[in-house]
Amino acid sequence: MSKNYTKETYKTREAWLANRGIGSSDAAAICNKSKWKTPRDVYNSITSKEQKKEVKNARMTEGTLAEPHIRALFEIEHPEYKVTHPPKKGSWLFRRKDYPLLTLTPDGLLEEIATGKKLGLEIKDIELRKREQKELWLNDTLPDDYYFQTLHYMVVKNDLEGVILVARLKFYSFDYNNEYTLDHIETRYYWIMREDEDVSKHISYLEKKEISFIENNIKPGKRPPVIVKI
Numbered sequence: 401m402s403k404n405y406t407k408e409t410y411k412t413r414e415a416w417l418a419n420r421g422i423g424s425s426d427a428a429a430i431c432n433k434s435k436w437k438t439p440r441d442v443y444n445s446i447t448s449k450e451q452k453k454e455v456k457n458a459r460m461t462e463g464t465l466a467e468p469h470i471r472a473l474f475e476i477e478h479p480e481y482k483v484t485h486p487p488k489k490g491s492w493l494f495r496r497k498d499y500p501l502l503t504l505t506p507d508g509l510l511e512e513i514a515t516g517k518k519l520g521l522e523i524k525d526i527e528l529r530k531r532e533q534k535e536l537w538l539n540d541t542l543p544d545d546y547y548f549q550t551l552h553y554m555v556v557k558n559d560l561e562g563v564i565l566v567a568r569l570k571f572y573s574f575d576y577n578n579e580y581t582l583d584h585i586e587t588r589y590y591w592i593m594r595e596d597e598d599v600s601k602h603i604s605y606l607e608k609k610e611i612s613f614i615e616n617n618i619k620p621g622k623r624p625p626v627i628v629k630i
Contacts, residue, residue: 404558405504408493416491421446421501422613424522427555427606428548430613435545439624443617446501463525466568470523470587471508474566483521484509496556501614504556510564520553520563522546529572529580537569542590548606550592551599555607562593 410416426442428434468485475483485508486492496502508521524546528534536543542550542565550563567588572580592599617624 404498405494405496405556408495409487409490410493411490413491416493416505419503420493420505421495421503422610423503423505424549424552425545427552427610428545431548431606431609433544433548435543438626439613439617440626442613443624446618447621466525467507467523470525470566470568471521473587474508474521474523474564480513481519482511482513484511494556499611499614501618502556502610504553506553517561518557518559520550520557520560522550522553522563522565524565524567525570526567527570527572529574534571537567537588540588540590547592547602550590551603551606552610554594554603555610561595562591565590565592 408419410419422430422442426437426445429437429442430439432439471483471485475481486506491505494504494506506520507523510519510521511517512519526537528537546565546567550565553563554560567590568585569588570585571583573583575581594600594603613624616622
């Protein structure tokens with residue numbers, strides 16, 4: 401299988417921000433499946449002439465700091481995979497050749513030593529406070545935002561046969577002082593494989609939605625409509 405993507409490396413985070421296009425965190429939004437942003441938000445971020453800025457809060461910063469440690473622990477616990485880490489300095493970026501706006505910055509890349517299968521590695525460090533959030537994960541249901549991120553890996557990199565999502569889940573309880581306290585932490589692994597019939601259909605669905613977004617919104621400069629959810 402010939403690769404449908406190129407690999408780029410940027411020395412600074414600012415250079416990476418200026419060159420990234422539609423990334424994995426945009427995938428659910430384009431499909432109107434995101435809790436955090438809309439297709440219009442993605443459109444505005446792509447078409448804005450202003451220098452892109454990365455907005456981070458304390459929770460996001462904590463997740464960024466935890467990522468290399470979670471990846472290292474995965475490498476120790478899963479010796480059956482050869483792990484390719486992101487650059488220690490700067491950022492990497494994979495870009496579709498036919499649709500250069502489709503880009504990917506993976507948390508890691510894997511090769512199954514016994515078979516040579518190539519997979520992506522997506523890492524999440526998540527605080528769970530609300531009951532409905534906890535129930536979702538306890539039922540082994542990936543939130544749409546995270547599931548679509550894994551699908552985007554395989555839309556951009558056609559040689560990936562799957563993605564392993566590592567979720568470090570921090571469960572909080574509401575105590576008698578009306579404060580949240582950490583109850584326990586557990587790590588869960590999710591294998592999202594291209595060979596699965598449903599996953600394959602979802603990859604095709606996402607690819608069509610992202611290409612349609614580029615052709616019908618980005619290229620003609622047509623802002624997506626506002627979606628009102630009732």
